[in-house]
Amino acid sequence: MHLPIYADFNGTTPTCPAAQAWMSKAIECWGNPSSIHKLGQASRGLLDEARGEVARACERKPGDVVFTSGGSEANTLALLGSVLGNTGYRVLSTPVEHSSVRDTCALISRLGATVEMVKIDPSGQLNWPDFLAKLDSFKPQLVSIMTANNETGVVFPLPEIVAECRSRKILVHTDAVQGFGKLPAAFWNQADFVSISAHKILGPKGAGALLIHEGLKLENTHFGGGQETKRRGGTENIVGISGFAGACTALKPEAESVAGLRDLFEAKLHHSLSDLVVMGAATKRLPNTSQIQFSGVSSEVLLSALDLDGLYVSAGSACSSGSLKPSPVLLAMGLSESAARECLRFSWGPLTTEAEVVTAANLVAGHVTRIRERKSR
């Protein structure tokens, strides 16, 4: 057996040796990067080095990288920073964004901005005609659309989105937290603002970045000593940022790392179970993510049963207490609440083996069959 098996890489990832090595180096380097003295300069040097590595991985200029505490803060900075100081700002987004985008959209609406949502097809894909129509009728100043969905893995056509927006002089923000490391940088790095996170690419929690094209105006939302070219105040989290850089140096070409695992897993499940719905199966998805509805089986129960066996997966989105709510992403795709409560997400990573995927599929099929049989008695 290969237990425990980790199948929640979209949730977070373990910290890889390269990230750990960079972090160890940074722990020794305790000077404040803003200090003039040699200790400060040593930290500043490490920070610059880290910025260079992150920029290289994103195929952007080091000056574009603004370090944040993670993807959520980067998302908040991009949206809130764009709206502050502008009256009547119009933002076009989607109902399937990460909660940090959805909740910031709610905030900017209260601050006087207008936010509209692009329709989502039952496939989980962006409704392209609706997107184009809203670009012309709503005339947004900023479009915020994620690169790939964290729950379903559905990939949105970022290059086309950027092209359409650019021809209309509309700015684009993309939450690329799930795309970074899984899709080529060129797929998402043309957006004006790009949110990325360290802990989804084998880096540590607590570090992320917003990539900002040179010359773009963005209000600060986080005040301090003028760090990050006055875009993100507060003494830099050198250890986290270094870990981020370390993870970037070890980033493998996306396709070779997880290719085939998702399809192998789904094929195994289809072989042993009926009444499965793979979310987003009809459209482009990340190569590592399967969101699957097991009809008649509560995701809470299945998740717990798998956890007891040592297979770690996730479902829906956690609410404040940690229990599960029906996922807004699945509801936006047109699933009923009860169907949404039957969905589990399996997300594989560069450390996953084929043997693990096969074991996982057998465990899932076993529990689903057992629970369905019990229900039918």
Added chain:
Amino acid sequence: MSRIVVAMSGGVDSSVAAGLLKEQGHEVIGISLQLHDFAKKESNKFGTCCSIEDLNDARTVARKLDIPFYLSNMEAEFKKGVIDNFIEEYTKGRTPNPCVRCNEKVKFHTLMDWAMDLGADYLATGHYAQITNGGAEYSLKKGADFEKDQSYFLFTIKAKDLARTIFPVGGMNKPEVRAMAERLGLATAAKPDSQDVCFVQSKSYSDFVESEAPRELIKPGLVVDMNGKELGQHAGMHRFTVGQRKGLGVNSLEALFVVKLDPETNNVVVGPETALFHHDCVAEGFNWLTDPDSIKSKEVLGKIRYRSKETPVQLHPMANGQWKVHFDMAQRAITPGQALVLYEGDRVIGGGWIHSSGAQA
């Protein structure tokens, strides 16, 4: 070794229940129910049970005991089965018992299902009640601590579910439970007992009903005496329960009590205390934990509310699953909506919901 799911409320009783089973060597899985969305406003509405602090306490205890712990979101089931019923009953002039409903609709239904789907052999809770197995029939009995006995709240458990239910602290008294919690080093050892209905913590019941009920269900009406003479007006039946003396809004030389709430006329009928005493009532919606045909030969005791003493009754079946219940001793304030729980000695043999009392019976 059995796989046992323990419903953990974050209180000391369910903490110790989990601890005891773990000590006995079972595979214990803790689960807490989320019955309310704490992200919403008024999140302090849940105070005594299942609040976010309670969930954290349960999690802390599970960690201390080194058992897996999960949360289950049963908001929808709780709203449908318990809160909506609570509101509806009050607006119909009945006095509901949400704890019994929660046991019936949530804990021993949805959660039992959850536990069995998880492959558990048993569901355990921290209730003060006992289950014994004499021959073919499982019996639900009072907790050993008669002060804390909660068997009244459990009469709706289905007979078949008794075989897969465990009450680990049912044979203990409260001081023993607290001492055990102390010995196990559980953070909840000195936590006060929960009081009152969990979802109306910060409000009176009537304020809660008024804030949650559809407007058309809140109907003002008349306060009348037993001859139907108008004495005053009221803002809605949900503000009253049988036996209530305060808040009637009526001036009178003699002490007046609510003797009846009439949903037909929307009248609150008041009268002297003597009018509260009845020998008879009609109950319905029974759940039997023994063969109802066998009760003729038994000395059956009935209990009309949690804090009343059980007393000898005679039972006569009527149509539609209703039973006429005659109490040897007149009972004060038999209240529609409350549970009539039947005992043989310390064993619960069944129970039903009080439909009407006295004169109407």
